[in-house]
Amino acid sequence: MHTVWKGAISFGLVHVPVKMFSATEDKDISMRMIHKVCGTPIAYVRQCKTCEVDVEWADIAKGYEYEKGRFVLFEKEELDQLGSDGSKTIKIVDFVDLHEIDPIYFQKTYYLSPDQAGGNAYNLLLEAMKQSGRIGIAQISIRSKSSLAAIRVMDNCLAMETIFYPDEVRPISQVPGLPEKVDVNEKELSMAAMLIDQLSTPFEPDQYQDDYRVRLMDMINKKIAGEEVHVAPEQQRTNVVDLMAALQASLEAVNTDTTEKPAKTKAPAKKKPARKKAE
Template sequence: MHTVWKGAISFGLVHVPVKMFTAVEDKDISFRSLHKDCGMPINYAKTCRHCDKEISPDEIVKGFEYEKDKFVIVNNDELEEIKDESAKTIKILDFVDLQEIDPLYFQKAYYLSPDMAGAGAYSLLLEAIKQTGKIGIAKVSIRSKSSLAAIRVVENCICLETMHFPDEIRSLTQVPNLPSETVLVNEKELLMAKALVEQLSEQFDPTKYTDDYRIALTQLIEQKIANESTDIVAAPASEGRSNVIDLMTALQASLDATKAPTVTDAPKKKKRKPTSKAKDTAS
């Protein structure tokens, strides 16, 4: 697996060097946008509407829009200066019980493995979390984004799950048409609903659940390929390639045109006819 982040877990005076790996895999099937007439993939160029031209990466800066069409520019050096210690350290601030954390806070999961000579400290933290049943709450910065994180154990691996900060969670008061807390429901209907919940209740087994849409879409694509469907198109050769070939041809033609003529290629000199003056002398 690809290493996403390298640093250390810090709790108290213990320092645990670790490497981070993404724990989940995105299996969504992605599509490219093609030109319907020829099958060529469509490019999405970054352009400036004011200058009416394509912009290269070194011409782009970061700007925060504080008012309509008014921006504050922040450069990369300034961003580096304000990074805190969490950029290279997962600092555990507290230990809490898992059931105290609402799943709404969780974002993305990562596996952490011991790095360098950190196996002893890694095992110590792993066993401490296992035996206390607690979850570490930490701060971490991954790819320039700071977040809260939960440090927990999955089998024999320390797992980090990024979390939202409280001010990132929207208030329920913004959700329209929610029922009142004092709403009355029919008692018989409630008993039947609870009985249905109990009937469908069992131990969680994640292997039971599959992405039916992704499976059906994969089968559809494979079937089109196997049947050599008319929906299969090949993009034409890109213009860049033909330009290279044309350039090479032009260069070769230029070289050929400037070659010095060889002996065999040199034009033959015509014999000069004697003049009338020469004839008179001969006579």
């Protein structure tokens, strides 16, 4: 597994160094957007509509739109400073019973393993939580996103579930069309209860599968087997090359006997503005 975060769990004055791993993975089948006319994948670019140029990551800042078309800008360092103290700490603030948390609050699950020399402290917290039957409610910041979290025991592993803050959960009162009074026929209710009872079974996750993904993969394999495959045409270089820069690079290539490297050098790309002036 790939480590997605490193830090420590703190409860009281105890610090438990841990590494974090994603407990789940997205199995959705990824597909590209293709131009049907020629079979070429569609490219998405970061482009400024005002300057009409492609924008590098180094020239991008985050902004909050407080009025239509008006923004306040933030550099990455400014946002990082907001969570500087607790950014590497999972601070347990309370211990509660799991059944007290409605599933609507849960977001994503992570596994936590002991890091460095934290094995003893990790085992201590693991066993203490096992015996208490409680879970820890903690605060954490992952990739500049502050979140609540629930720390619980799964077998011999500590797991962490990120959970929504209360103001992130929409109230049920906003749902339209809900009945003001629940009124049902007693016979129908009895039959529904019998049906639920007949369908009741222990939860065995292995018996469920994503039928759509299975059918899609079967169709993909059939298309490949039948060679119903669209090959994207070879892409020609789209960089506008400055003629003088290209000639200079070619001369240098001949002089140094390294023909291939200058042919792919970044120098031509840097001369884009000079090309526009020449025109």
